[in-house]
Amino acid sequence: MTLQRWVGVFLLFSLLAFSWGVPLIWPLDPARQDLMVLLTPPDFDWSVGVTALGTDHLGRSLLARLAAAVRLSLGLALIGVVTAAVPGVVLGVLAGWCGGWIDRGLSLLADAVFALPGLLLVLLVLAIAPGSFIALYVGIALLLWLEFFRVVRxxxxxxxxxxxxxxxxxxGFGPVLLFRRHLWPELAPVVLTLAAFGAAATVMATAALGFVxxxxxxxxxxxxxxxxxxxxYYDEAPWALLQPVAVMALLGLSLTLLAGKDPR
Incomplete structure (x- = not known):
């Protein structure tokens, strides 16, 4: 494994340790407000935890909120990529192997979905259930499966x-053996690369939709x-805004560094 992937693995595991370690050590409610400590700067007092990274404009602990945000982003990226990869790979193999009308029909379906801009597709799904986690997940999965399908096909x-x-x-070997012995060893590196890029795209898309x-x-x-x-509150507390920006950048960087493995 190359140096860049080791760096990506280190960053990703560090973020996972942070997101799951914080609620175990400091069981803080990320939505709990305390109007007596608005925009408190970080004191790095890890024995208290609440104000270790400061508080926001409603007195909520930034430590607890950042940990919860990382869990949400990575969880959504994981289930979105898995949900998109399974049908994308299956349909891609089916279209590429069978050809004929099956290939034409599936390619026509993919082209019809691909004709819509990515974020517009997600926005159309979100319009049905605004603010819903399920709607956001469905919209991102509908967007990601196309890349798996087109590349695998x-x-x-x-x-x-x-x-x-x-x-x-x-x-006379059957299709299952052909897939396991010949197709999947060649497809696996490509699929894993697409999964890493798809997870990074999911994190960025979720943050972009939340930002607007x-x-x-x-x-x-x-x-x-x-x-x-x-x-x-940037002028008053720039450190508060820079924390989610830095975490999002590290998330995207770690997932991007994990991608890029060439097929055999």
Whole structure:
């Protein structure tokens, strides 16, 4: 594994340790308000925890809110990528292997969805249930499966003509064995790369939608929403706004560094 992937793994595990360690050590409510400690600067007193990273404009602990926001972003990225990867890979292999009307029909469906801009598709789903986590998840999954389908379809069309695959077919091996022994070893690195990029795109899209106030709604702790809430107080408490910005940048960087592995 290259140095850049080691850096990505380190950053990602550090963020995971932060997001899951904070509620175990300091069981703080990220939505709890305390109007006596508005915009308190960080005191780095980890024995207290509440004001270790300061408080926001409503007196809520930024430590607790950042940890909850990282859990939400990574959780949404994980389930969104898995939900998109499974149908994307299955349909891509089916279209690339079978060809004919199956390939044309699935490609037509993908082209119809791809004709809509990505964020517009998510916004259309969110318009049905504004502020809903389920609607946001469905919209992102509908957007991500296209990349898996198009890339896997193209790779499968190439691989089915390989001499080793043709020889296995002549020997009478079934489709499950052909997929496991010939297709998946070549597709796996590509799929994992798409998954890493898809997770990074999900984190950025969730934050972008929250920043323009069309994603999740208060008092949910979400990075983009936190930036929107803290932006009016930048002159008074710049450290409060920079924290979700820095965490989002580290999340995107860690997931991007994990991607890029070439197929065999």
């Amino acid at each position: 193209a790779q499968t069309r190439r691989l089915r003509q390989a001499p080793a695959v043709q020889a296995s077919r002549l020997l 106030s069309v994603g999740l709604r208060p008092p949910v702790a979400e990075l983009g929403l936190m930036m929107t809430e803290l932006l009016p």
